[in-house]
Amino acid sequence: MTYETRLFINNEYVDAKSGETFSVTNPCNGTTVTEGVQAAGAEDVDLAVEAAAQAYKGWRKWSGAQRAKCMHKMADLIERDLEKFAILETISMGQPISIAKKFMDNVPVYWRYYAGFADKIGGESYPEDGDSRVKMVQYMPYGVCAGIAAWNGTHLTVVKKIAPAVAAGNTFVLKVSEKSPLGAIALGSYIKEAGFPPGVINIVSGAGVTGSLLAGHMKIWKVSFTGSTASGRKVQDAATKSNLKVVTLELGGKSPSIVFNDADLETTLTMNSRGFLSNTGQICAACSRVLVQEDIAPQFIQGLRKKFQEMSEVMGDPLDPNTFLGPLADQAQFDRVMSFLEAGKSSGSEILTGGVRKGNTGCFIEPTVFLDPDTNASIYTDEIFGPVLVVKTFKTEDEALEMANATSYGLAASIYTRDITRALRVSALLEAGTVTLNAPYGATLNAPFGGMKQSGHGRESGKYGLMDWLQPKAVVFNMDVPSKD
Numbered sequence: 001m002t003y004e005t006r007l008f009i010n011n012e013y014v015d016a017k018s019g020e021t022f023s024v025t026n027p028c029n030g031t032t033v034t035e036g037v038q039a040a041g042a043e044d045v046d047l048a049v050e051a052a053a054q055a056y057k058g059w060r061k062w063s064g065a066q067r068a069k070c071m072h073k074m075a076d077l078i079e080r081d082l083e084k085f086a087i088l089e090t091i092s093m094g095q096p097i098s099i100a101k102k103f104m105d106n107v108p109v110y111w112r113y114y115a116g117f118a119d120k121i122g123g124e125s126y127p128e129d130g131d132s133r134v135k136m137v138q139y140m141p142y143g144v145c146a147g148i149a150a151w152n153g154t155h156l157t158v159v160k161k162i163a164p165a166v167a168a169g170n171t172f173v174l175k176v177s178e179k180s181p182l183g184a185i186a187l188g189s190y191i192k193e194a195g196f197p198p199g200v201i202n203i204v205s206g207a208g209v210t211g212s213l214l215a216g217h218m219k220i221w222k223v224s225f226t227g228s229t230a231s232g233r234k235v236q237d238a239a240t241k242s243n244l245k246v247v248t249l250e251l252g253g254k255s256p257s258i259v260f261n262d263a264d265l266e267t268t269l270t271m272n273s274r275g276f277l278s279n280t281g282q283i284c285a286a287c288s289r290v291l292v293q294e295d296i297a298p299q300f301i302q303g304l305r306k307k308f309q310e311m312s313e314v315m316g317d318p319l320d321p322n323t324f325l326g327p328l329a330d331q332a333q334f335d336r337v338m339s340f341l342e343a344g345k346s347s348g349s350e351i352l353t354g355g356v357r358k359g360n361t362g363c364f365i366e367p368t369v370f371l372d373p374d375t376n377a378s379i380y381t382d383e384i385f386g387p388v389l390v391v392k393t394f395k396t397e398d399e400a401l402e403m404a405n406a407t408s409y410g411l412a413a414s415i416y417t418r419d420i421t422r423a424l425r426v427s428a429l430l431e432a433g434t435v436t437l438n439a440p441y442g443a444t445l446n447a448p449f450g451g452m453k454q455s456g457h458g459r460e461s462g463k464y465g466l467m468d469w470l471q472p473k474a475v476v477f478n479m480d481v482p483s484k485d
């Protein structure tokens with residue numbers, strides 16, 4: 001099988017002038033999916049940015065309805081080939097095909113949602129208020145923008161950036177993750193067929209160095225980054241040191257799941273096992289720190305062990321539609337998670353289940369639960385991004401809140417209770433961008449998603465995701481001018 005591996009610049013697929021390439025390896029079995037994926041260097045990034053800059057001159061003058069027409073066509077074209085895109089994701093980073101298809105189903109929905117905004121971007125005006133000035137507020141695109149994506153949900157990450165950005169009138173350069181580049185690169189021909197003018201959406205691939213070229217580029221005015229907190233810090237740094245471009249950061253988390261003693265036990269167990277383990281725990285908003293009220297802890301922990309052991313049985317070939325748990329995304333991610341398991345063991349935490357790799361081939365790790373780790377242990381403080389849960393107990397609501405908020409992250413949180421008053425009280429005090437009651441976080445089209453604290457800033461999805469790609473401009477009319485008559 002052959003795959004498109006080139007850069008997509010100015011509506012054409014081109015080889016990288018850098019002469020550098022990289023390969024994609026299937027984490028299920030270690031076979032090479034493809035070699036020769038083009039890695040964009042400085043000259044390639046400059047060409048993509050220049051194409052976007054030229055395209056902006058025309059695109060900003062297109063009516064919202066014209067922009068929406070391309071976006072609706074894009075949705076229709078992607079919808080035609082959902083399975084193809086899902087397979088490209090599965091073979092690159094091991095996402096089970098059943099999950100990849102569910103993610104893909106949402107992609108045309110996002111394109112259409114933001115197409116709907118394209119001709120509805122308004123403004124405000126403020127009357128003369130004793131100052132002889134009428135004020136008008138317009139919302140302007142930034143111009144050339146960039147997106148840098150992680151690999152754990154490529155297509156959703158990508159559409160949540162590009163669709164609102166181009167609806168708002170910006171032009172775009174996307175850098176996909178080196179771990180899952182094939183599906184996003186394939187979007188190029190769809191962009192052309194959908195009628196986007198050359199240069200409006202450009203796609204480059206490459207590792208972190210390509211991302212840093214975008215983050216530090218003098219002609220890019222906004223960058224939206226999804227990835228780890230460590231890389232996000234570098235992106236913000238590069239933006240500051242170059243042209244002070246606006247930065248949106250969608251980063252990692254160590255989100256708490258608070259289980260109160262009145263929670264429905266079966267629902268809570270399912271949500272903290274199957275729900276948490278979705279995408280093999282490689283979900284930024286996954287609640288990987290369970291805090292359970294002391295009096296129900298014994299039943300909860302016993303039930304959790306059983307559920308986690310059951311989940312191990314649905315781990316396997318991600319192309320099998322019955323597989324729920326796939327491998328980790330690649331060898332580096334596997335090594336990272338294994339090193340956390342070793343650190344957890346040496347910190348003296350008890351392993352309830354798992355704690356080892358599964359089988360001898362591929363990047364598979366047994367679903368793992370650590371009990372009562374030290375609050376300073378890395379398995380309790382750091383994002384592992386794999387099928388590893390830690391459980392601690394609490395006595396009171398105040399203690400639960402204190403433990404939940406005692407983290408440098410603030411991406412998500414879940415509360416398990418049947419007491420709605422308590423749910424509202426606790427959710428108000430949680431330092432997290434999103435709080436979900438009786439379930440793990442699930443992507444929502446119209447509610448905002450984003451982090452507090454070191455999980456980032458800026459928001460995606462909904463009207464908030466659109467407004468993040470626009471900047472307000474004040475136009476002020478001095479009325480204190482004598483009439484000509």
Ligand code: NAD
Nearest residue numbers: 149150151177207208211212227228231234250251252284
């Ligand atoms: P990563 O930080 O290693 O890489 C993310 C992207 O940044 C990749 O495209 C990579 O090539 C690029 N990159 C790396 N170094 C860079 C640099 N110095 N400058 C610019 N770009 C650079 O993260 P990852 O392993 O791809 O993804 C996993 C992380 O992403 C986890 O921390 C996860 O929580 C986070 N994530 C967050 C969200 C969210 O919406 N908050 C969503 C998905 C993933």
